Amino acid sequence: MYAEIETSGIEVQDGLVRVRFAFFCEPFDPRYNEHHVQVPDVSSNEFKAGYQGKIDERGSPVDQKDYDKWLDSLPHVWRNNPFHNHFDLVSADITDAELKALADKRLADFGKAWGEGFASDVRGEACKQIRKGWDRNDTHNKTKADYDRCAIKGLDIAARADSFKRVK
């Protein structure tokens, strides 16, 4: 398993930097196949050419079934999706070592919850399982700072996101 910082989820919130962690399985991890999936290849020429069927004045397809048939006919690619995503609020003063330690903890906790869970179509069941990995009493650095400092820290974390990848 490994954890990455998803930069699109970083923002300033309440005097803190909100960081989004994404957790992934590797082929030898439990339940790997649940998030190793095929999706339409949005980089393909067929996708870029766009849907050629009828669309309304707002650009939405008139015949939904025809549109979905087109979508399904596109080339597909394999993708390894996160098995879970989690947001944490951290201080603008958080050190790299502290942030890596937080990523390690979240990966270990959510990874354990994921590994001990099972696929379920029962509403709320899978959610209830993964939430067992959320330690709400975690005491990472949450010292507040002004907006500018938080924004700069957020940009800094985003620019160096690759360096925060953690492997279990």
Add this chain to the structure above:
Amino acid sequence: MTVIDIGGGATDRLYSWDHPTYSVVEQDNPANDTGVLDTMEFWFKTSSTGLKCGTFSYVATGKCTYRAHANIGAVTAGSKQTFTGLSVAVTANDLLGYKIADGEMEWGPSSTVCWALTGDHFIAEGEKTYVTQGSYSSSMNATGATIDAQPFVRFYPHILAH
């Protein structure tokens, strides 16, 4: 503490819809209680960017008022994506809504309707009138918990000390 549940459900549904210009609000499964949503789930057909998801106060058919939301960011397609660590205010009977910059969330037929309105309406702007799009639900839901009343001693320890 009661578990709060809102939204139609993040399941693998048949259809998808390309509508990045709209804010969408759905009537399926209004919030059962008042509190804070800390978890959201989605299922996308094609990967999305700029996802916002939040709560809207129901006023009347097609009319609602924005309450709160979370900026989720990019979401990958093809499997249910779960997000914890959120903090979104919700009141009983609120509806769940979303807005994306790109991508397609899955949807399916429903006994309840969906409303849409051009533009980003995840801002405090008062009551808005949406356009009914049809009877369907998108693949999303959120959960959270009610906030229990705090014991008297937590707020007034100085009184008890005398």
